[in-house]
Amino acid sequence: MPQGKIIKALSGFYYVFGEEGTVQCRGRGIFRKNKITPLVGDEVVYQAENKTDGYIMEVKDRKNELVRPPIANVDQAILVFSAVEPEFSTTLLDRFLVLVEYNHIQPLICITKVDLMKEGFSKLEQYAVEYRKAGYEVIFTSSETTEGLEELSPYLEGKISVFAGQSGVGKSSLLNALRPELDLKTSDISQHLGRGRHTTRHVELIKIGDNGLVADTPGFSSLEFTEIDPPELTYCFPEIARLSEDCKFRECLHVSEPKCAVKAAVEAEELPAYRYKHYKDFLQEIKDRKPRY
Structure with missing residues (x-):
């Protein structure tokens, strides 16, 4: 057959x-x-x-699967975050990164709408430096000016990629810029809500380039860490995972344990404070859902 x-x-x-x-x-x-x-x-x-x-x-057999959006055998996730409209959020980005890491999917951070930046671009560049140091690829793009599209295209070849991100960040616009004949439906940001309306209603793999497949999805409708246990969270932050090798305790949770290499790195400003804060916030959220920990 x-x-x-x-x-x-x-x-x-x-x-x-x-x-x-x-x-x-x-x-x-x-x-x-x-x-x-x-x-x-x-x-x-x-x-x-x-x-x-x-x-x-x-x-x-599948190598991985996501429930929302429902898709299997994903090679990488293009996490699309806008520089403005809606405003760039490291908290939301880190939630996406944790879920992608947990599902063993390679992430690529794509910051779009850079043509709309009037001020504050240096702060975004600093974030890019810090995320690259953590081990992530970061690309700046614009669907309007086509900035960064030549840099993005090679990452899509020969892979199944998911375009994911907050509604209204320009996922469909970016795909339209990469392949204009798609003419995917887009929507403007709601000025009242400060976010976009979902324009993608089903999951479909779209051919990009010579042999790449991209899923323009309705987005992650759930960003909760229902499947993750506290000790696993360390490995969803690659720089924390590397530092944890020098912690005194094998399953150190990097909060109250003595001789913790992660806390030492934060104090020495070698690990960004916001990444560590998000780690602790997510850890508490997981603990609240899993009382046995």
């Missing part, structure tokens, strides 16, 4: 791309019985008599 990749899911139908082109399929009834839901990004085995009447017979 032929194999392919689900590139779109809509209204109970799965659109599978393989050697025979794109075939519209349904899932087998046994999937529902076994609580298996095919996801965009899944590698599947299917059978079909024609292009519009196929059935998915098997879902291959």
Whole structure:
């Protein structure tokens, strides 16, 4: 039987791309019985008599999966954050980074709308330096001026990428700038709410460049750390994970333990105070949800 990749899911139908082109399929009834839901990004085995009447017979093992947005086998997450409108937030960025790190997805920080910056750009540049020091790639872009698009494009080749971020930051605009023929729907920022309205209603993999696939998703509807245990949070902050190797205790949580290399790095201003604050805030949030800790 032929194999392919689900590139779109809509209204109970799965659109599978393989050697025979794109075939519209349904899932087998046994999937529902076994609580298996095919996801965009899944590698599947299917059978079909024609292009519009196929059935998915098997879902291959996944290397990762996200629940919201529902997508599997993601290689990297392009975390799109605007310089302004809505204002850049390290707290929100760190929430996204923790969730991406926990799911073993490579993040790329993309700060867009830089053409709208009238002042305060030096602060953004300082953030970029600090996140790069932590181990992240950071790119400045503009959908209007096309600044940074040539730098971004090579990262998309040969990978399944998720564009994720707060609504209104310009994810669809950025994709339109990368591939104008897409003509994805965009919306302006609500001046009353200070944020955008979601314009993407379903998950679909879009071809970018020669062999890249990008998911323009409805965004993470949940940024809660429901699956993460306190000791795991350390490894969702790569610079804290590196420093923790020098802590006295193996499962040091870097809050009240003695001879903690992370706290020492904060005091020496080697670790940005806001990153450590977010770590402690997230840790407390996880502890509140998991009383046994």
